[in-house]
Amino acid sequence: MLGAIGLDDAQEAAYRALVGLGAAEVVDLSHRLGRPDEETVGILRRLERHGLVAQSSAGSGRWVAAPPNVALGALLTQQRHGLEQAEMAAALLAQEYRAEAAEPSVHDLVEVVTGASAVTHRFAQLQLGAEKEVCALVTGSPMVVSGMENTAEERAVERGVRFRVVIEREVISGPNGIVEITAALSRDEEVRVVDRVPTKLVVADRSLAMVPLGRNSAGPAALVVHGSGLLDSLMSLFESVWREALPIRLDPDGAPEEESPDGPDAVDLRILSLLLAGLTDASAAKQLDLGLRTVQRRVKRLMELADVTTRLQLGWHAYERGWVARTPD
Structure with a gap:
């Protein structure tokens, strides 16, 4: 979580542990972190350079954590400043690039x-x-x-x-x-x-x-x-x-x-034929191995295509537009 301000996992774990303890001997902190004493001292030295910990005046082997709101706030300010500088540099480079690219050489138009x-x-x-x-x-x-x-x-x-x-x-x-x-x-x-x-x-x-x-x-x-x-x-x-x-x-x-084209597709026409033959939505769905909601959604879309509001009107328009054939008397 604190990697954005330059701490690795070991440093973050050590600082979090020390914040929880307030102060601790190297031996106790090493035991808590599961690391050798020498490695823990090295981590503490790096945290000290970041201003996050300091050696206690009570003894050379005792370390205390700096208040997070102060210490981390300073690091965040430095990080923001660095990002602002990088943004300025990127903007300047982009400006230079645009100036150079205004009339690029024909050889620069394609990279391999x-x-x-x-x-x-x-x-x-x-x-x-x-x-x-x-x-x-x-x-x-x-x-x-x-x-x-x-x-x-x-x-x-x-x-x-x-x-x-x-x-x-x-x-x-x-x-x-x-x-x-x-x-x-x-x-x-x-x-x-x-x-x-x-x-x-x-x-x-x-x-x-x-x-x-x-x-x-x-x-x-x-x-x-x-x-x-x-x-x-x-x-x-x-x-x-x-x-x-x-x-x-x-x-x-x-x-x-896939969405259907402007008119009904083959599945739409099979659904219409079955419904006009008297089958329910559920029966048509089972007959065509489709989901019930798929059948209902397709019928709704057909009604929108035909610009009608009822299924009775849809049936009439289906015959008039030649989507399905009339059954001979």
Whole structure:
């Protein structure tokens, strides 16, 4: 808990123990911490340099804890000052970078990243550096990072970054496909599906993109594309795939499912046929091996599509629109 101000676990444990005791001999503190006396003395010396403990005037082997509100407050102030200095330095560096990037050399518009470690690091960096939006095309065969391993994505979402992701259908049937999609939807990411995406792609804030190059003797490789006509083309590619893809959402049972197109799909039509034949929602659900809430949700959506308020009206509109055929007299 106190690692943020520079204390390791051993130092924090020693300081907490000494705060609880007020003062203690090295022997007693060593016994409480389960460490040799020499190691405990070393820990106390380091805490002394932080101003958290001091040797008691009562004896050379006795140590006392400094008041936490005073000692820790001073360390927190130092830490804040250090962070402020780092923020100022980052802002200055960003300003210099923007000035240099105003008219970048054509050779600086594309980076080639090779090796699994380098590709993984750059992939995480791209997501963690995003401020507004990350767009991605995902295939069923990740190059170096699977969805389960992509912790940078979770951290970016927590900061309020919007994620728009198009997956190819193969991802759903993958080993962890349903788990990964459910987790993404639970984080309010927007996920859509198509039969196949043209390439793996990640774009951050429409200013930086990453596309794979496949593998070579050095391992996986990828291109990192900075602001340019090529980046604009990659973003246009994503948007065209996004428009054609079907949204995925969580059904009432918490499982991911594709949203239907503008009209009823084959499952909707089977549900309608069974209901018009006189079956109850529960019977239709059992007949089609669906959940009851799934059937009810689909019927509600069909009513919205038909712009009706009753199921009787829905049946009439279903015949009028040709969704189901009338039974011959």
